[in-house]
Amino acid sequence: MRNLKITIQYNGANYCGWQKQPDSLGIQGTIERAIYEITKEQVKITGSGRTDAGVHALGQVANLKLESKIPYTQIPNALNAKLPKDISIIECCEVEEEFHSRYSAKGKRYRYLIYNSPYRNPIYKDISYHVKYDLDFEKMKKEAKSLIGAHDFKGFMSSGSSVVDTVRTIYDITLSKNENLIIMEVEGNGFLYNMVRIIAGTLVDIGRGRINECLADVIESKSRSNCGHTAPAHGLFLKKVDY
Template sequence: MRIKLTVAYDGTNYCGWQIQKNGITVEEVLNKTLSKFFKEEITVIGASRTDSGVHAMGNVAVFDADVTMPPDKISYAINNLLPDDIRIQKSEKVSDDFHPRYCDTRKTYEYKLYNAQFPDPIQRLYSHFVYFHLDEKKMHEAAQYLVGEHDFKSYCTPKDDVENTIRTIYYINVEREGNLVKIRINGNGFLYNMVRIIVGSLLKVGMGMIPPEEIKNILEAKDRTKAGHKAPACGLTLVEIEYL
């Protein structure tokens, strides 16, 4: 039986999702926990291989196992064995040919900027602190140049195994809630470091370093060196993956 998990985690203490030699990962913890519970070797397949320090509210993974209990009860059983910073939000049966990475999806990410005179210790693991005052309205204006289907070559870290850098962004909203500036972005897929580089570029707009329309010029240049720096991982959360 193939089981789909909706997984939430605090990425602070993990070297990302995918198994690595240099540290513990979310995938590794899930594999070990599921294998222990089902008493067989379990390997999960994740939808989004988030980087070290990135958080998730709704990543998705699947695994195959001989399941005798109701699929929706697996989440309760597994959560009793998982560390406090990883929790299964939902477990359900899916078809045997369901693959979390090869289906049509819409993904939503949120990036939080803590914009104040002094850092907030409580926010430090889940937002990026910015001292300079940010104009969130100009950031929102600039972000609209990225909505639609575009070649996002300027806004990603190049990878040899990625030939197609065209993606569709359905919406980007930039809003302020007190000292928090939240950037929420929804699209059909994201390139390596794409959201964090977009945030780094919007930060330059928010601080008045470049005008909003420069975001369009950077997009059209198809040159990574034209875009802003890659924003830190701590501010980024994978909110939801919607299967169409």
């Protein structure tokens, strides 16, 4: 059977997240339904990871086993014609049978958008975290560097996760600013549950002066309560999955 890798963009605003829920298809189920409409095959697609309700993607990856002989180059347009406008297939290729979008992943890159202004922005409202308070951007940028490397990120994990090994390696984190928009990008070999949103929330709390400890000490403490708040889902984008 063919194994196909697809790259997906979505605006998560109107979805319960990647995964199907009892009363809702999710991104995954919506794509599976579109595949069925084209091929009449009931396939299960496997994502590189779940994204929560409201989280967006610029490069989510999934794979699927298909009988249909439809040329892979035609799949993005064929699926996009069936999918709602807030989901888009931007790439499709044939991969070896062993390829698994989750287990084969070597790393991921996320983007988090913070809109820093006393007043809301109607253009960015659904795709960024609006922070009204003054943020010390230079301090956030400097402190963020402490995240780079292999650390036990136990404090940066929401409760409810069954993960035991909480050591992860951050390869890179950058913060840039374009007018009122702060763009954080972080790349690592893997992320704990809500880790990127807790990193964003902690950096906001540092920038606002609510956390005065240096970030290296916060990480070292391995304590969720020493970290900052969990920044909202709608500022988060899964940008890229590396294989």
